[in-house]
Amino acid sequence: MEHSRVVEQLRFDVRGEGHDVQISPSAQLKGQIKVRDDAGPCTVRIGDGVTGKWNIDVSGGATVEIGAGTTCETTLVVARGSDVLIGSDCMFSFSVEIRTTDTHAIYDIDSGSRVNPDKPIVIGDHVWLGKQAIVLKGASIGSGSVAGARAIVSGTVPPLSVAAGVPARVVRSNVVWTRRIGKGRLALDEKAMSVVDSVRTSA
Numbered sequence: 001m002e003h004s005r006v007v008e009q010l011r012f013d014v015r016g017e018g019h020d021v022q023i024s025p026s027a028q029l030k031g032q033i034k035v036r037d038d039a040g041p042c043t044v045r046i047g048d049g050v051t052g053k054w055n056i057d058v059s060g061g062a063t064v065e066i067g068a069g070t071t072c073e074t075t076l077v078v079a080r081g082s083d084v085l086i087g088s089d090c091m092f093s094f095s096v097e098i099r100t101t102d103t104h105a106i107y108d109i110d111s112g113s114r115v116n117p118d119k120p121i122v123i124g125d126h127v128w129l130g131k132q133a134i135v136l137k138g139a140s141i142g143s144g145s146v147a148g149a150r151a152i153v154s155g156t157v158p159p160l161s162v163a164a165g166v167p168a169r170v171v172r173s174n175v176v177w178t179r180r181i182g183k184g185r186l187a188l189d190e191k192a193m194s195v196v197d198s199v200r201t202s203a
Contacts, residue, residue: 016041024048024068031055031074039081047088060118062100067125072096078103081118087125087143089191091179098123098135124159126195128177144176144195159199 009030014021016037023029023046030053035042040061047065052072058064060081067088075096077084082100101118108115121135124143129135131149141147142159151168162172176196178189187193 082120090127092129093131095132
């Protein structure tokens with residue numbers, strides 16, 4: 001079964017049977033969701049209040065989950081054979097890329113084994129990805145953290161940290177960001193403080 005349809009400003013291109021695509025009625029999305037069943041059914045779940053232009057390409061039985069309240073300007077998500085799990089209340093800027101795969105395989109000539117396998121990506125709650133940030137396969141970004149503009153994240157960023165550079169490295173710890181613009185007391189940002197409390201409780 002193959003079908004392609006346009007609903008408002010979000011385009012669906014879904015091929016194959018058995019996929020689980022769930023989008024909250026309160027989500028306001030632009031872009032495209034592309035799903036392929038080349039290695040089994042895929043899953044896409046988008047939570048309440050998610051907004052922005054998302055281009056999501058899922059194949060190989062992978063899962064993509066985007067938590068409630070997460071926003072973006074423009075984000076590309078490529079999940080091939082490994083999952084992308086994004087928490088709630090994240091904020092992604094322009095031209096962000098999240099990829100579980102190098103797309104093309106690289107093999108060791110003598111053994112014939114692949115040396116660049118696909119790997120999952122986990123992004124916690126209330127994570128801010130700056131303009132043109134890239135999150136590569138195997139990366140993990142803890143809740144409350146920030147990846148700066150044009151950072152390339154390929155490893156682990158602990159919770160409540162700022163990472164920057166190529167490759168991204170932690171440049172500051174024990175911080176949290178807020179959506180509030182301008183001056184004001186951090187204590188007034190309930191979402192930011194709830195992430196701090198959650199991280200400290202689980203530590």
